[in-house]
Amino acid sequence: MFQKLTLKAIDGQAGTIVNESPPLNKTEKHDTPHSMSMTGESFKKTLVILGLGFLLGRAVILLHLLPFVIPFLAVIFHVKRSHTLIAALALIAGSATVSIGFAGHTTVAILLYFLFQGLADHLKQEQKFIPIIVFLATGTARYVGFLITDGHSWYNVLTTLVEASLAMVVTLIFLQSLPLVFERRKKMTLKHEEIVCLVILLASLMTGTVGWLVFQLSVEQIVARYIVLIFAFIGGAAIGSTVGVVTGLILSLANVANLFYMSLLAFSGLLGGLLKEGKKISVGIGLIIGTLLMGMYGDNQVSMQYSMYETLIAVSLFMLTPKKWTEYMSKYIPGTVEHSQEQQQYIRKVRDVTAGKVEQFSNLFLSLSKSFTLLEATGERSNREREVDLFLSKVTEKTCQTCMKKHQCWTKKFQETYGLMEQLMRECEQDGGVSNRQLQVEWRQHCIIDERVIDAMKSELNQHHASQQLKQQLIESRRLVADQLKGVSKVMEDFAKDIQREKQEHEKQESEITEAIQRAGLDVEMVDVYNLEAGNIDIEITLSSNTYNEGEKIVAPLLSDILQETVIVKHTEPATLTGNEQRVTFGSTKKFEVNEGVAHAAKGGKLVSGDSYSTMELGAGKYAIAISDGMGNGTRAHIESQETIGLLKNILRSGIEETVAIKSINSILSLRSQEEVFSTLDLAMIDLQEGFVKFLKVGSIPSYIKRGTNVKSVEAGNLPIGIIHDMDVDVVTEQLKSGDLLIMMSDGIYEAPKTVENHDVWMKRIIKELETDDPQEVADLLMERVIRETGNEINDDMTVVVARLDHHLPKWASISLPKQKDA
Template identity: 50%
Template sequence: MSNVNGSIQQPRVIGSPKSEDTLKQGFFKKAMRKIVQGLTSWEAMCLVIGVLFGRAMILTNLTPFILPFFATVGLLRPKRRFLAFFATLLGAITLSGWQTLFTVLSLVVYMILRAGVVRVSNREEARLLPYIVFAAGIISRLGFDVFRNGTLIPTQEMLAIVEAGLSFLLCLIFLQSMPLFTTKTRKRALKTEEIICFIILLASTLTGTMGLSYHGVALDHVLTRYSVLVFAYVGGAAIGATVGVVVGLIMSLANVAGLFQMSLLAFSGLLGGLLKEGKRWGVGFGLIIGTLLIGLYGQGYNQLFNTTAESIIAFVLFLLTPRVLLSRLASFIPGTKEYQQQQQQYLKKIRDVTASRVEQFSSLFQALSTSFNHQPTTNSEDQEHQVDVFLSDVTEKTCQHCFKKEYCWIKNFDKTYGYMNAIMQETKEEPMIKSAKLRRDWMHHCIKPEKVVDVIYEEQQHFKEKIKFKHSMQESRRLVADQLMGVSQVMGDFAKEIQRERDTHQQQEEQILFKLQEIGLDVENVDIYNLEEGSVDIDMTIPRDDHGESEKVIAPILSDILGESIVIKKRVEPDVVNGYGLVTFGSAKAYEIETGVAHTAKGGSWISGDNYSTFELGGGKYALAISDGMGNGERAHVESYETLKLLSKVLKSGIDETIAIKSINSILSLRSTDEIFSTLDLVMVDLQNARAKFLKIGSNPSFVKRGNKVMMIEAGNLPMGIIQDFDVEVVDEQLKAGDLLIMMSDGILEAPRHVENTEMWIKRKIKELKTEHPQEIADVLLEEVIRSSDGAIEDDMTIVVSRIQHHTPKWAAIPTYSHDHKKMSKAQ
């Protein structure tokens, strides 16, 4: 068979070896997943933990774990209360009959107290639970001791208070850690308190395995070391050492003779976490080394064999642990790769949802634009219908009450209709029939010829207004459609930016960090967000930059490594003297613009009707604009200022420049009924390739000086605000480094007296300039223009001069590495 592209596809053979291997692997993964889900189900863990808590004892005969466990399960899962009761009772049976009796007594006392307190109190049960556990623990222990011994010994009273206090604390801990097994919401990072509570819960559970051994190999030793291996592998040295200390401490409370186990577990967790780069074998090697060192110190050669055997068995169990179980545990611990991947997936989901919503809005605006842009086509039938409606209005005012109505419109309909249609064409400008034959025929046909002609002329003026208004509405709809389409394009581009994920540049980050540290620079961290040419974005954490190392050394080195000019985009100084600050490096623009401005108001006053503006746009573009309001003074100043303000906001939003100018023109034309106009001279320069777009709305020509050559750039567009609909003529021009761009308002060209061709005169003055400094050029040209008008300033004058030049950072790159290294950073 063939696919859409025409390539041949091989038929899939179900019985092929590759297919069988794939099926086996899939079956194995599903089976392991089912086993892990069964082992980690809440009911199974509740049963196992309950049995172990029923067996767990500390300080010879204290059992502070039963009541907190039962109370917490009853609060979180009320329907599983009897499962917890059965599990703890089963664990107590494995110890002795007295322990079984105490377990039943303590649980019954707790349930009676809880029922009474919850019925009387109005507070939440979770707040009262530790106190109920404390009271039930004292009552049950004292009652059990009296029943067993017949009397109450003071030391037993103290032990009862200690046991109840431990139950109180363990209840608080279990209320923090047990919900981690019950929640089915989205995975989240564990807080430090939750991690510690979880470790205490784990250590308390392992206490129930004490006393179980086989040929000198203790089960509690194997399981505690296995736990340390697991946490050291998923959390690193800090988590591994913490688990070792907490588990060893709680286990030593149950058996004081095994106090050295705390040192063994803590040291093994630290070594295993430091060697986690060696995967499971590295972590296991850390446990074996810790066992040999601490084992010799704590027990000598006699117990070394059994201790080593326990560590080996724990290591084998660790090797047999499914990867999915370790990954699931690691996803809860901040700083792990699994946790970061989970966070990336969550952020990607949020990003996709946001982008999808923005795309929906983009599609909505696009649909609205299409709806507004739909213009009904005007065919001959529509034109005939309009003529019929027009003539119906005329006949209603003239022929409706005429006694010859039946003669004209029934017996001679075609003749009368033809006369009126011809008269309508003749009286477009004035109420008079120019054709002598038509006038003579009409005089013989109609008894009210002059009145009909006058009515046709009057109705035709109203008809013109209707047509003009309809045309204006159509143009307004088209303008709204263009604006909606522009917004749709901006939102579509924004959705694409949202969906763009940060590429992982871990290898490049390590390479840059190594090279900078190799030459002696103290760089704490390197984060690369983008390595695309022209859009490099790198963050570095460095000490306080008092001597400018980031600008003088780091930026040139990055420029040499990445093969393009890199500059500092942002700098955040540290808050403390010896702290670390953040420096953001980014791509420098290929070109830069230096601008000089000279301007004066009419008669030398303070307020000018001209305004100018220079601002940066997104995507490495730079805009220069001059606006000249109609007339002079404050009103013209406000008009030109508002024009530039609107222009800046609209262009910075990302809307196309032609749509932006049309939108501004519509706003200016509809904002006031007064005849307020303003010109606009806009140049947008791409700083990456020096490509320029000139948009001139009623403005004067601009000039580009390149060496000894002067070019004039002009376009013919009406000033803004005169009409609502006009086509914006855009002139593209490729600029070069060293070009001088001169923009000016109309007061400059109108000022020179006794000059017939002012444009050629300005062009000659620009060509004769000896300087290339923009500010000097602007000052010289303004002075020349004022001198040519005998010192009179009869209009507002503004000159903006910009020089395009290659961008060279202050500290240029000094090659320090080979060309191969330059390739390595971006290619990998």
């Protein structure tokens, strides 16, 4: 039975888990649907390169120039190098359909490109040298051709430089547009430059169809008008007219007779884009009108009959284009509704993911807080009997182990021995020694080394107390961490909810506000309504001018009447760098406002007071008033109270709840110093929207609310901060009305008169006798009255803070416009 007083170590062996599953055979290969889809994708890209190469090989401009061949080959070499040979063969095949001479020129140019590219392979930053290599290959091939056929002439040199320079520019364009054809990106917003480059690529491909006729109708004209219709319908007038000009210009280079069509395509793109709100029919009608006007008033280079047939076929193809195709393309064109929806959807996904991550962190911190709380609870429930066993085992190791009667005491008389030693331990803990004479006699009769055991017990108690203190500090540290983690979890949970709030659609309200402002005689550029929730209104209006502060004098009163809530100007900034436009932000004002007055004095008229106070407006529509009184007077008390107020301000501004903030401050201050230096805290949280006030009093004296001639005291029984480790904060809630006075003070004011028996009744009578309701005057009069009552002596640090709650009165009354009568 002696084993109760000894510690035993139990050694355990850790087991191992062996994974007996056989290793995978890395040599096995299986055809997966993914690999098959990749093969199909590669086959599609091969067909696309063949088609593009064939058409660009036929693209001849200015009768005999081929500026698209080498640029296409160079870009394919750097983007899809494995398809370079296929692209070269397609280019040669396309040129061969024009003439054998063009095919020979294309072959020579391709060989020269490979030669120059091979010489440049060892250079770094290859992409910078692509246009130069294209320039050299195109120019060399053209000049060699001229030398063979016509010999040297400056005209040929100039033509060579023009073609080589044009090829270099086309290379830069293809570097922008060809990757858009092959790469598949989830988020691909096309810039305007990329759109133009893509149109140039399409127009270059159409150049390869020059000369193709179907029933005397030109294929390139049908395709060109169809493309203009698509872009005008998707991107509007700006994109449509741009596409028309670029397409017509490149087609006119291939055939001078097509110069007439540049005007037709540009005008049709502009007209179709302007009529896009009427859907496909209006855009098609725009092309038909453009064709008729150009045919009637043009130079009649082209038969109006055939031109009209080409237009009707293009319109028919446009009408047959599936809606999902145009919607898919619209997602990549900036300014379109589909693009905006796609961006909003992407932003919404990012927002939801971010909110989800924040919620996960919130749950993590909450779980950590619970785990620390569980550890603390487990530690508090630690067995007292086990602590006694451990303590007595250490005492017996130093005494009984060397005693010759240990077997008799701890085997035959175990219960008696254990009980007597436990009583001795309690006596030593309470009195520092054994003062019970009866216990001394019983122990002397029981033990032959009685004095030695008592001395060992006293010595061991000092170490035991130190150990207990360390354990208590550890428990307090866990409590502090748990409270902080819980507070952070709540802040992050609220933050996640704020992230998920998105701008609601308020088109009807925006139009009504715009109409009201315009009826008041002001020019308004834009109205954005972000929130119409009561007490949290958020509206942004761009005014053409705010020179005479029209936003505050006219717009805010108008909004107050429309929304039935007082609205004020929150922020004003210029809308543009040049011009008079002003962006004005309007928001809700609080129903109440606080005016405060403060009076304080240090003990004996000194400069340093042990009291500290603070008044602050928090972002959530709350107003906080706090007074802290450090124990004693002077610098040390001032540091303690100032530290309490500083911690409170920082924690409250972070969004952590008031009770959690006070508990955290209590834990921090109790852990920070082992000396008995405490401080009180008197906190009042005023809700400026509803008028409620919450009092959180920690060791502080009562506060008072004066309403007319009635005075009410508010008090709560909490010990000062730092005295006990586990504290419960009592919260008292009161309803304030406009004109009420809230009076908070330190004990130097409340307990100053020594001759007063009931300080509460005395303070109520003094406050009731005050005839003023000005906060500063009330504070000064209270301070003066208390000092007079104490014989003009300041026996303790004195602080009084007075706050008056008033309805917020805006500078400008609301404006109500007369309702328009229906005609």
